[in-house]
Amino acid sequence: MKVLYFAWLRTKIGTAQEVVEPPADVADVAGLVAWLKTRSPKHADALANADVVKVAVNQEHVPYDHPVGAHDEVALFPPVTGG
Amino acid sequence: MAVRVQAEDFDMGAEVAALTAGRPSIGGVASFLGLVRDVAGGMPVTAMTLEHYPGMTERQLDAIEAEARARWPLDDVLIIHRYGRLEPGDRIVLVVTASAHREAAFESCHFLMDWLKTKAPFWKLEDTPDGERWVAAKVSDDKAAERWSA
Numbered sequence: 001m002k003v004l005y006f007a008w009l010r011t012k013i014g015t016a017q018e019v020v021e022p023p024a025d026v027a028d029v030a031g032l033v034a035w036l037k038t039r040s041p042k043h044a045d046a047l048a049n050a051d052v053v054k055v056a057v058n059q060e061h062v063p064y065d066h067p068v069g070a071h072d073e074v075a076l077f078p079p080v081t082g083g
Numbered sequence: 084m085a086v087r088v089q090a091e092d093f094d095m096g097a098e099v100a101a102l103t104a105g106r107p108s109i110g111g112v113a114s115f116l117g118l119v120r121d122v123a124g125g126m127p128v129t130a131m132t133l134e135h136y137p138g139m140t141e142r143q144l145d146a147i148e149a150e151a152r153a154r155w156p157l158d159d160v161l162i163i164h165r166y167g168r169l170e171p172g173d174r175i176v177l178v179v180t181a182s183a184h185r186e187a188a189f190e191s192c193h194f195l196m197d198w199l200k201t202k203a204p205f206w207k208l209e210d211t212p213d214g215e216r217w218v219a220a221k222v223s224d225d226k227a228a229e230r231w232s233a
Contacts, residue, residue: 007134007206008217059139061202075136075204079220082133082164082205083117083176083196 012046113188121171
């Protein structure tokens with residue numbers, strides 16, 4: 001599974017993307033985020049507040065109960081500020 | 084139909100002229116041009132760097148353009164959004180809508196800008212005298228976008 005980070009999530013975690021293999025019981029976005037927080041103190045810090053972490057799966061905005069699988073592109077980012 | 088995500092500057096007059104050339108069915112053109120300001124939250128801003136999500140950005144802009152066309156009778160739509168480092172006074176975003184009638188052009192232009200503020204995957208990093216800071220999303224932008232979901 002490819003995980004992408006943008007804006008301050010990217011700078012806090014220190015990488016723009018990583019390929020991860022979460023355990024089989026990680027089935028949705030909420031589970032993935034909970035597992036990612038265990039990867040390092042930087043991940044835990046960046047992902048501490050789920051209210052300010054938005055998610056896209058395969059480039060579509062999704063809620064935290066959206067399923068994720070091994071071949072998905074999952075992006076985590078703060079609320080957008082374009083325009 | 085055009086959505087462009089680019090680092091390069093653009094010429095608003097040339098874009099509008101190209102969009103309307105040879106199309107006498109267009110009776111009204113509405114446009115919004117966004118510029119980088121030199122102050123934000125009471126703090127001087129010396130530059131701004133726009134980050135985006137290549138691939139998703141274009142997909143999302145294509146989808147919202149289709150949504151605008153489904154809601155209003157539009158002859159054409161143009162969305163240009165820049166990324167990279169910009170300075171105060173630089174053009175950052177352009178939305179142009181063209182229709183036989185002004186209401187459709189005005190309303191769809193407003194809709195597209197509200198949507199860009201809340202859904203398009205762009206993030207702004209400001210350079211200030213205190214260092215770099217990421218621009219926080221505004222609740223007022225969410226409220227502005229919500230009016231279109233009724």
